[in-house]
Amino acid sequence: MAEQLLDKFFPDECIVVPMPSSAKRMEGKEQHWGALELCKRAVAKGLAADCEELLERTETVPKSHLQKSKDRVSAENHYKTMRATKGCLGVKRSFTIVDDVITRGATLIGAAARLREAFPQATVRGFAFARTLIRRCVERLPDPLDGHVVIYPSGATFRFQEE
Numbered sequence: 001m002a003e004q005l006l007d008k009f010f011p012d013e014c015i016v017v018p019m020p021s022s023a024k025r026m027e028g029k030e031q032h033w034g035a036l037e038l039c040k041r042a043v044a045k046g047l048a049a050d051c052e053e054l055l056e057r058t059e060t061v062p063k064s065h066l067q068k069s070k071d072r073v074s075a076e077n078h079y080k081t082m083r084a085t086k087g088c089l090g091v092k093r094s095f096t097i098v099d100d101v102i103t104r105g106a107t108l109i110g111a112a113a114r115l116r117e118a119f120p121q122a123t124v125r126g127f128a129f130a131r132t133l134i135r136r137c138v139e140r141l142p143d144p145l146d147g148h149v150v151i152y153p154s155g156a157t158f159r160f161q162e163e
Contacts, residue, residue: 009096009127010047017054019099019111020082022064024057034100038129042098054118055097055111058083064103072103078110087118094123102128 010016018035039051059081061073073081097111108126115124 006047009125010042011094012049014048014094014096016042016048016051017095017097017111017115018051019097019107020055020057022057022062023060035098038100039098048096054085054095055082055114056085057081064107069104073106075106075109075113078107079113080110082111082114084114084118092121092123093119095119095125097124097126099126099128101130102126 016039018033018039021033021035036051036053039048042048043051061077061081062071064072067073095115097108097115099108102108105126108128112124112126116122
């Protein structure tokens with residue numbers, strides 16, 4: 001199952017794009033960027049053709065895992081606080097936005113919308129190394145899963161897994 005998921009999220013000639021962190025990057029300041037490290041490893045292992053830093057934060061937003069559910073940044077506000085560093089009309093490419101952890105999926109929705117705007121002909125998907133669990137007690141590690149994130153008219157997001 002895990003191998004099938006890898007093929008789905010990292011197809012041939014896939015470009016991996018690290019999810020921008022919640023903080024705007026400071027020029028010349030060294031910052032740990034987990035998503036970039038995951039992307040570099042995906043390329044080194046042959047899962048992706050290349051890694052491109054195509055998205056960046058224009059404004060710092062609160063970290064999702066530190067916020068109560070009702071106080072988290074919406075997908076729309078994630079979109080508004082990111083920009084594509086480059087784009088290309090008419091180029092059909094395959095991108096996978098990579099993040100270390102997915103909470104509700106609002107960051108991924110905002111990032112995917114921004115990347116699709118810059119590359120309208122591209123296929124854009126998201127991949128997270130880990131996901132948050134709602135259960136308070138985890139008895140075993142969950143199997144890899146394939147799921148979707150939906151955005152409601154209210155702006156709320158919901159992550160669900162395929163059965």
